[in-house]
């Protein structure tokens with residue numbers, strides 16, 4: 542067991558070592574003035590090719606492929622390792638400073654949407670696509686969409702971080718998160734033994750879950 546003592550007053554410098562620690566800060570809000578580009582297409586997507594980011598791009602591409610021309614978008618890179626997510630324009634789109642963030646400028650009022658699972662739901666509802674109209678099937682898609690949003694941080698943020706990026710290999714968090722990852726994979730194995738796709742029998746039910754498998 543480590544001799545670590547819980548501090549009475551937390552100093553953020555205490556955790557300031559290892560990968561991604563520059564992003565791991567105790568305060569929210571914009572740190573600098575920023576002018577993000579903005580195009581003419583109905584949707585403006587501020588994102589990066591991470592598992593959370595790419596889910597939204599996949600859905601927008603699938604919508605266009607399905608014939609929804611209004612699903613066209615301009616895509617801008619937010620370089621999270623350079624801190625772009627802490628700039629004033631990005632923080633207006635997502636006060637939580639995480640990619641992806643979407644601006645819907647297709648209507649009379651601009652609408653900002655953040656949280657990847659919510660962006661998927663927002664787009665599916667807006668276009669009336671990829672969410673089943675049958676209420677029972679819809680519930681099942683949403684079960685798995687919310688499961689993904691809730692479970693993924695254990696995989697990438699928990700297991701992935703302690704296994705791969707933390708400055709020291711620590712047995713306790715690695716064991717704890719490994720067990721959870723194994724349980725989630727076993728859950729997927731058991732579900733997929735009964736049906737071809739996690740959300741049901743039809744691939745179209747699966748589009749909202751297309752980020753699945755890319756977390757961690």
Ligand SMILES: N[C@@H](CCC(=O)N[C@@H](CS)C(=O)NCC(=O)O)C(=O)O
Nearest residue numbers: 564591593621639640641656657658
């Ligand atoms: N729950 C959020 C998580 C988003 C998230 O963690 N994004 C990461 C990249 S995958 C990010 O922006 N990290 C930057 C940071 O933590 O400062 C969602 O699903 O949209």
